[in-house]
Amino acid sequence: MPVLWIVLIVLTLGGVGFVIGRMRAMASADGDPRHLHSLPNYYGTHVFLAVTVPSMLLLVMWLLVQPLVINSQVSSLIPQEAVSEGSSLGLMMADVRRVADGLDTAVAAGAMTSEEASQIRTEFTDIRERLGAVGVALGSDVRPEVLKAAQRYRELSGRYGLIMAVVIIGIALAGMAFAWSRSHAEFRARNVVESAIKSLLILASSIAILTTVGIVLSLIFNTIEFFKLYPAANFFFEPTWLPSFGGGTDSDGNPLSKLGILPLLWGTLYISVIALLVAVPIGLFAAIYLSEYAGPATRAFAKPMIEVLAGIPTIVYGLFALLTVGPLLVDVFGAGGLLNVSWMQGGTAVMTAGLVMGIMLIPFVSSLSDDIINAVPQAMRDGSLGLGATKSETIKQVVLPAALPGIVGAILLAASRAIGETMIVVLGAGAAARLSMNPFDAMTTVTAKIVSQLTGDADFASPEALVAFALGMTLFLVTLGLNIFALYIVRKYREQYE
Amino acid sequence: MTDATANPVQPDGRKHGSLLQQDARIKRRNASEARFKFYGILAVATGLFFLVALLWAIISNGTGAFSQTYLTVQVELLESKLDKKGNRDIADIKKVSTFGYTPLIQDALLKEVQDRGIETEFAKKKDMKALISASAAAQVRDHVIANPDLIGQTVEFRVLASSRVDGYLKDRVSRESVARDKNISPAHLDLTDALVEAGVIKKIFNLDFILGSDASDTRPEAAGMGVSMLGSLFMMLVVLGLSLPIGVAASIYLEEFAPQNRWTDLIEVNISNLAAVPSIVFGILGLAVFIQFAHLPQSAPLVGGLVLTLMTLPTIIIATRASLKAVPPSIRDAALGVGASKMQSVFHHVLPLAAPGILTGTIIGLAQALGETAPLLLIGMVGFIASNYPEGVLDGFVAPNSAMPAQIYEWAKRADPAFYERAWGGIIILLVFLITMNIIAIILRRRFERRW
Numbered sequence: 001m002p003v004l005w006i007v008l009i010v011l012t013l014g015g016v017g018f019v020i021g022r023m024r025a026m027a028s029a030d031g032d033p034r035h036l037h038s039l040p041n042y043y044g045t046h047v048f049l050a051v052t053v054p055s056m057l058l059l060v061m062w063l064l065v066q067p068l069v070i071n072s073q074v075s076s077l078i079p080q081e082a083v084s085e086g087s088s089l090g091l092m093m094a095d096v097r098r099v100a101d102g103l104d105t106a107v108a109a110g111a112m113t114s115e116e117a118s119q120i121r122t123e124f125t126d127i128r129e130r131l132g133a134v135g136v137a138l139g140s141d142v143r144p145e146v147l148k149a150a151q152r153y154r155e156l157s158g159r160y161g162l163i164m165a166v167v168i169i170g171i172a173l174a175g176m177a178f179a180w181s182r183s184h185a186e187f188r189a190r191n192v193v194e195s196a197i198k199s200l201l202i203l204a205s206s207i208a209i210l211t212t213v214g215i216v217l218s219l220i221f222n223t224i225e226f227f228k229l230y231p232a233a234n235f236f237f238e239p240t241w242l243p244s245f246g247g248g249t250d251s252d253g254n255p256l257s258k259l260g261i262l263p264l265l266w267g268t269l270y271i272s273v274i275a276l277l278v279a280v281p282i283g284l285f286a287a288i289y290l291s292e293y294a295g296p297a298t299r300a301f302a303k304p305m306i307e308v309l310a311g312i313p314t315i316v317y318g319l320f321a322l323l324t325v326g327p328l329l330v331d332v333f334g335a336g337g338l339l340n341v342s343w344m345q346g347g348t349a350v351m352t353a354g355l356v357m358g359i360m361l362i363p364f365v366s367s368l369s370d371d372i373i374n375a376v377p378q379a380m381r382d383g384s385l386g387l388g389a390t391k392s393e394t395i396k397q398v399v400l401p402a403a404l405p406g407i408v409g410a411i412l413l414a415a416s417r418a419i420g421e422t423m424i425v426v427l428g429a430g431a432a433a434r435l436s437m438n439p440f441d442a443m444t445t446v447t448a449k450i451v452s453q454l455t456g457d458a459d460f461a462s463p464e465a466l467v468a469f470a471l472g473m474t475l476f477l478v479t480l481g482l483n484i485f486a487l488y489i490v491r492k493y494r495e496q497y498e
Numbered sequence: 499m500t501d502a503t504a505n506p507v508q509p510d511g512r513k514h515g516s517l518l519q520q521d522a523r524i525k526r527r528n529a530s531e532a533r534f535k536f537y538g539i540l541a542v543a544t545g546l547f548f549l550v551a552l553l554w555a556i557i558s559n560g561t562g563a564f565s566q567t568y569l570t571v572q573v574e575l576l577e578s579k580l581d582k583k584g585n586r587d588i589a590d591i592k593k594v595s596t597f598g599y600t601p602l603i604q605d606a607l608l609k610e611v612q613d614r615g616i617e618t619e620f621a622k623k624k625d626m627k628a629l630i631s632a633s634a635a636a637q638v639r640d641h642v643i644a645n646p647d648l649i650g651q652t653v654e655f656r657v658l659a660s661s662r663v664d665g666y667l668k669d670r671v672s673r674e675s676v677a678r679d680k681n682i683s684p685a686h687l688d689l690t691d692a693l694v695e696a697g698v699i700k701k702i703f704n705l706d707f708i709l710g711s712d713a714s715d716t717r718p719e720a721a722g723m724g725v726s727m728l729g730s731l732f733m734m735l736v737v738l739g740l741s742l743p744i745g746v747a748a749s750i751y752l753e754e755f756a757p758q759n760r761w762t763d764l765i766e767v768n769i770s771n772l773a774a775v776p777s778i779v780f781g782i783l784g785l786a787v788f789i790q791f792a793h794l795p796q797s798a799p800l801v802g803g804l805v806l807t808l809m810t811l812p813t814i815i816i817a818t819r820a821s822l823k824a825v826p827p828s829i830r831d832a833a834l835g836v837g838a839s840k841m842q843s844v845f846h847h848v849l850p851l852a853a854p855g856i857l858t859g860t861i862i863g864l865a866q867a868l869g870e871t872a873p874l875l876l877i878g879m880v881g882f883i884a885s886n887y888p889e890g891v892l893d894g895f896v897a898p899n900s901a902m903p904a905q906i907y908e909w910a911k912r913a914d915p916a917f918y919e920r921a922w923g924g925i926i927i928l929l930v931f932l933i934t935m936n937i938i939a940i941i942l943r944r945r946f947e948r949r950w
Contacts, residue, residue, distance in 0.1 A: 201747045281541070293535055306542070317552075323559070390531040427907070427911075
């Protein structure tokens with residue numbers, strides 16, 4: 001792992017820099033720290049930062065840019081006409097990388113010499129078989145131009161890797177020399193170190209923005225890629241979800257898979273509505289009781305106990321839905337069950353997932369509503385009670401109307417949780433995408449299909465896998481919209497009484 | 499005022515009642531009050547009931563995974579089968595696959611049955627297959643390869659019983675349910691009863707479930723959580739190592755240094771939005787950025803840790819900012835007053851005082867990350883990968899592995915109900931970790947948090 005080595009070398013250099021920088025500063029002050037502008041350690045830290053920070057930043061940027069550069073150089077090796085029917089340059093490049101990785105693995109496993117790996121030709125050797133022998137499975141036979149590109153790819157990444165190591169260690173050494181030469185008694189080491197640390201703090205706080213940018217970019221690029229392979233109108237308006245096994249296109253060039261989002265949206269919506277029908281009344285009444293009626297002892301016991309429900313991982317709820325609630329519902333609503341109706345065919349159903357998700361959401365609704373109800377000024381309650389209203393009349397006619405915007409915000413936040421929830425629906429709701437009104441039917445959701453499309457064996461570049469990004473984009477936009485709207489309502493409401 | 503001379507009889511014809519005698523309307527209002535309060539109690543009780551039901555389901559279904567049925571048999575390690583050349587050459591011994599060992603174990607069990615005079619219709623060693631786990635042969639083989647001198651002797655082994663026998667002792671399998679089962683017959687269950695009586699079959703504590711690795715679809719009795727636990731551990735190390743410094747740095751900047759401007763607003767809006775982005779979207783991000791773009795190894799705890807770091811950051815930032823805010827300004831003023839720089843006042847005085855709150859927030863964030871499943875599935879950390887222990891610390895970070903929740907998910911998906919018990923048991927282990935972490939967080943908060 002050469003990158004790890006570079007990091008270790010730079011850190012060692014930094015450590016050395018710390019010692020020599022401190023020593024030089026002390027020497028320039030005749031060994032008496034009182035003659036220094038800053039404390040001695042600041043001089044050491046100054047050199048350490050000068051060694052590590054620029055080189056590490058460069059390393060990160062280099063690692064980000066290098067694949068792009070290599071990609072553009074290698075892709076020019078693949079002639080336009082070699083890009084076969086139903087494929088694209090991106091797909092070809094994925095092949096190239098896979099072959100290159102395979103060659104690397106083969107060399108590392110000792111099945112090939114590095115000489116051989118760069119000279120090998122498809123005309124004389126069956127690459128697929130050779131790589132298969134070391135555990136690298138390739139989907140199809142390797143074509144000569146792909147192999148050539150892969151060899152070029154390896155050559156370039158090897159060369160750039162070497163250049164990178166030299167440049168980065170060079171920069172580290174230059175930083176050390178520069179900072180060391182500045183380390184003398186009058187140098188304002190503290191000010192420099194502090195402003196450097198402040199920049200690092202700013203950098204750390206920008207990671208949140210980088211994450212958002214990363215999410216948006218990865219979703220957008222792959223979604224565009226998807227819509228190139230699959231018509232957008234079909235995605236949004238087709239009422240069937242039927243990915244064909246192994247992908248492929250029919251004679252007109254249309255994809256065989258039917259990837260309409262409507263059944264998934266319907267399943268998501270249906271499950272979320274059931275979840276909210278469970279969570280909102282229970283959560284809201286629990287919040288009202290705990291904030292308005294319960295004594296301190298009850299409150300101190302019940303509130304954290306209900307909030308424990310929020311700390312339980314969703315996989316636990318998923319298992320609870322699949323193995324406990326599902327069979328229980330079948331015993332009641334299934335054929336030959338307690339009610340003697342046969343509404344429910346199997347344990348996985350909209351109702352199962354919705355009920356369990358509702359349980360999960362109770363604490364979200366109750367804690368948020370509790371905060372909001374508590375924020376309603378006591379004077380309003382006193383006024384109402386003073387006029388002779390009972391407690392429940394006060395709550396219904398004064399407290400709740402005052403808290404309503406905040407409660408709506410809380411419900412919207414819970415709804416956004418419900419829409420984005422994955423494990424409960426993956427385990428509890430079933431896998432069949434259908435547009436049905438029966439809440440005891442198995443249906444599926446956007447999140448469940450993201451998981452199933454990306455964990456299967458489908459090629460990353462096929463529409464069957466890329467559709468997950470379009471689904472993710474939809475999910476991201478919907479939840480983001482709900483969140484922003486909810487936060488806006490909650491914030492606006494809070495300001496009213498502050 | 500006209501009100502003072504108003505008719506004592508109300509416009510709607512009601513008379514002033516006595517305080518002691520409630521009229522119909524008051525009764526109605528009081529009844530509605532009682533009803534409303536009852537709804538509240540009902541809601542709280544329902545919430546608590548769900549919690550109890552959930553815990554009951556976990557404990558009643560999961561405790562079975564912590565005991566396992568074993569057979570104690572005297573296996574005669576025949577030299578003619580295991581080391582035909584008789585030279586105890588380890589390479590030759592290794593050539594004998596587990597198929598060479600299976601008949602020996604079956605023989606040993608049959609002998610045990612006959613020696614004890616247990617009456618049974620089974621007289622062939624093949625008939626014993628239903629009682630013995632498929633991994634028993636591998637267990638004996640590993641032991642023989644480690645101690646080649648044992649060949650030719652008769653050695654006592656405690657091997658895994660098959661999952662049907664295990665299920666029978668745990669009441670998961672009954673005579674009715676095995677009627678359609680081609681792996682075992684009701685007569686085998688009679689034999690099992692006799693062997694339990696004789697002390698050959700015993701149910702003991704299942705350490706292998708906690709420390710072992712995942713097993714294939716057909717051997718639920720051998721599946722364990724150990725490897726995926728290591729995967730979770732390495733992921734948590736990555737999360738801790740990245741999210742704590744980055745989170746603290748970001749919060750210090752936002753709380754202590756950031757000017758009120760657009761950039762700061764943008765960061766804050768971003769953080770609060772990221773806290774509400776569905777976890778699966780972070781999985782998509784990890785897949786697209788770390789695996790497709792940066793070509794980091796798939797299924798590696800390193801990548802899982804990176805994804806969970808991004809997910810945990812908002813939690814840690816929010817907690818850290820709250821605890822920084824709780825440090826009174828007088829501390830900062832005092833530090834500045836004796837000549838410290840702003841940076842020194844923060845790092846030398848404010849940060850140590852806020853440390854308990856920061857640690858509490860970090861532990862809670864880690865606990866959240868530990869239970870997260872969906873993003874891990876997208877980056878390939880699925881359960882069945884967790885079948886080998888990592889070879890070293892570096893390997894632990896980059897070698898394909900799974901994590902506890904993903905392992906549980908994998909077991910929940912498998913067809914054999916014997917895996918369900920493992921899944922519930924896995925949940926108990928996971929919850930033990932979560933509860934421990936939360937208790938540590940609570941203790942830290944109680945002990946060290948100062949109120950000014």
